[in-house]
Amino acid sequence: MIKIPHTVVLAALVTMGMFGGIASADAVSGPGSGFGPARVTVNDNQSEITVVGEGNLSSIPDVMRLNTGVEVRRTTAGAAFADARKAAAKLTEALLGAGIAAKDLQTNELSLGPVYDNYPVVAGYRAAQGVEAVVRDVDSADKVIDAVAAVGEEARLNGVSFEVSDTRKALKAARDAAFEDARARAEQYAGLAGDELGRVVSISEEGGTPPSPLMFSGAMAADKASISPGQQNISVRVRVVYELR
Structure with a gap:
């Protein structure tokens, strides 16, 4: 050849x-x-x-990012904002108590605005404060989520994502x-x-x-069986x- x-x-x-x-x-x-x-x-x-x-x-991801926060509605803007700040402080205390380090908490939302019944009639005011918590021990995810839910009716779970730290x-x-x-x-x-x-x-x-974070909704986070990093x-x-x- x-x-x-x-x-x-x-x-x-x-x-x-x-x-x-x-x-x-x-x-x-x-x-x-x-x-x-x-x-x-x-x-x-x-x-x-x-x-x-x-x-x-x-x-397998070893870090979970929990997007949580608080939301309140009151008849006046001042009352809504004040109560939202109180609820946010309670949420922060709960997260710290669940083992989250202070450096792993970050405010990612702060809002205040009117709520309309029949526009332009104002029915009240909504205030919200969001917090992202970095959970470095994925095995403690259920404990952290339970701590958020225990804050009360003002608490919100807005979703979680998972990532590989290294x-x-x-x-x-x-x-x-x-x-x-x-x-x-x-x-x-x-x-x-x-x-x-x-x-x-x-x-x-x-x-x-x-690598990109795996996203899950807050509804899934409410079920312990669904807290899996994948x-x-x-x-x-x-x-x-x-x-x-």
């Missing part, structure tokens, strides 16, 4: 498993596959192959998987071309999928150029 020096450029990505660790599947070109056709070029001076690999890792280990594992996948793909195509894989010419990390996926995409021999 006569071998022609050539450069093979593959616009191929890897689809990784979404849960339970790292998995991979071969990319398939064609309608509905989500991948464009591979591009092959011939170069008499240099033989290279370029592949793109992707690594995806699932991690993504460095997951990112490293995802990078390892992406590089291993790129090499496996390159070896496969080099063999199909009748060549052997040579040294790495260049490596570049492309845009992957950063999983978050972190993906890394790497482009590697190899020499062909």
